[in-house]
Every structure is written in structure tokens, then in C-alpha cells.
Amino acid sequence: MSNHSEAPVAPVEAYEPPYYVAVFSTVRTPNQNDYSETNARMEDLVKDVPGFLGMDHAQTPGGLGITVSYFRDADALTEWRTNVEHRAAQERGRADWYQSYTLHVAKAERSHGFLRAEARQSPTAG
């Protein structure tokens, strides 16, 4: 179902508002035991949440990581926030993996996307 090693060809598309954006910005500790496995599991699990729209991630080596998740409505976010496996991962994150993080949950009011004309041979599936 998922292919974690494949580089994105484009960021998550600009959906029609309203929808929700969850920005999770992190600085990690040196202790990253089990992080990759848990992260891969969470990436699979969130796809099962009705109303999940997509996720973008960027990681500066040795610096900040930013994960932005997109959800259709507040119910979808609540389901993800309260998922039992996700809650356990959050606790593990605070215990081991994160030096600091900030979470911002926001309702999108406006969005737009850009794709270079010469790259249109493989547009985002709608």
C-alpha cells in the first residue's frame, strides 16, 4: 500500500477549503531507537482514518523536521488524535525521541498549487 522510500514528485495538493492542517515541528534527541518502525506504522495507520487527505514531511539533517497532515474535518483529526496506537507513539516520543516539538492545528481558509508546465506528464491524481 505504501512506499516510504519513494521521493515525492510533488507536495500534497491544494484542496478546496475548508479542511484541517496539522503542523508538527520537531527537534529530535540522539535516542532514535524504534523511531523509524513506529513512524512507518503511523504513516500506514493514518491512511485508514476517514477524511485523511495526505501528509508531507521534510527533515533537515541534524535540524528541524516538519510533518504536515491534512484532514477533511475536525472529526477526522479527533479520530487520529485519540487513536490508541497513535497515543502510545506520542508518549514514546515525549519519553525518548523528541527534544522539543510544537503542534499547530488550523483550519484552512485558502490554498493554491503550482506545477511547472513541463512537469505535467504526471499530474497529481485528483
Place this chain on the structure above:
Amino acid sequence: MSNHSEAPVAPVEAYEPPYYVAVFSTVRTPNQNDYSETNARMEDLVKDVPGFLGMDHAQTPGGLGITVSYFRDADALTEWRTNVEHRAAQERGRADWYQSYTLHVAKAERSHGFLRAEARQSPTAG
């Protein structure tokens, strides 16, 4: 005023809602002529916008870049969006630097931050 080479010790803090979040996710082209200089100039310029709260950036080498900017209100966002130098940089970005991008503008409803206890010798200035 700014020090672009200094690594962040923590992401931008969790402000009290409401405030605005602008998520700008990009895939870049091989043509990055003048990008660094323009980016540094934009980082300085946005700090002069009344209501600008902060900015986080992460860049996966060869992959996605995500910049998240925080603003106190819609007026601050409008001022930044319509800034003449910023508009010129946006045009240059579409002409040269970006393969694709998505911009999401959203109003924060909820936020929280985490900082490990042993890292508290240098808390974020409030």
C-alpha cells in the same frame, strides 16, 4: 539582526490562538541561481511585517522543503502577500526555482508545545 547559519534549538513556539499559519511546501528545480540570496532577503523582510510571529523551515536533501510562517492576524498575512519585493520573488520562483509547490493558509484553533525538562536551560523567550 538575523543569523541564518544558526541551527534552531526548538521550533517556533505554540502561540495562543487565534493566529495564522502559512504552509509552503516545495519541490525545487535544478536551477537555483540567486535562490539563497533571495531567500535570505525574504527571511529578513518578513520580520518587519507587524504581526509576524516566526518561521520554521525544513528541507529534505533532494526532496521536499516545507516553510511554515506564523502571523498574528489576516492583515499581517495580506501585508506580506502583497509586499512588492516578495511578489517579485514569487514570480522568480515560478519562473526558475520551483518544480511544484502548494500553499495552505489556515487559522490556528489549537496548539501546544513540548520541551524536554533537561533542555530548559535555554527556554524560548516569550
